Amino acid sequence: MKTQTIEAKTKEYIESLKATEEILAYKKALDDFENDNEAKKLLTDYQEAQQTYNVFRQGGFDGLKEVEQKARDLNYKLQKNQKIQSLIKTQRSAQYLVANLVDDISRGINIPFVKPQQGGCCG
Numbered sequence: 001m002k003t004q005t006i007e008a009k010t011k012e013y014i015e016s017l018k019a020t021e022e023i024l025a026y027k028k029a030l031d032d033f034e035n036d037n038e039a040k041k042l043l044t045d046y047q048e049a050q051q052t053y054n055v056f057r058q059g060g061f062d063g064l065k066e067v068e069q070k071a072r073d074l075n076y077k078l079q080k081n082q083k084i085q086s087l088i089k090t091q092r093s094a095q096y097l098v099a100n101l102v103d104d105i106s107r108g109i110n111i112p113f114v115k116p117q118q119g120g121c122c123g
Contacts, residue, residue: 026090
């Protein structure tokens with residue numbers, strides 16, 4: 001089969017993928033999140049608090065307990081924010097869909113692909 005044919009079929013495949021429930025739900029959740037300044041600020045504040053906590057923990061600085069408590073408080077608020085939770089949930093579903101498709105392709109052509117790291121180092 002010619003490469004041009006495969007590329008054309010890949011474009012069709014991508015268009016089909018964009019219309020799946022998982023991708024549509026993720027796009028909606030992302031739009032909802034992007035339009036919510038409070039949710040964006042909460043996520044940014046949490047990420048900054050996590051970074052500060054890591055610096056304090058690794059450096060053995062005074063005030064670690066206070067920094068840790070701030071990160072915990074922000075994490076609690078983050079867990080209660082519906083837009084952030086929807087974004088996380090739908091992103092995970094979209095990633096699983098794509099990962100399963102990669103597995104199917106890998107099995108179909110009998111060439112193993114490296115699986116993406118799940119959850120990262122701290123998730």
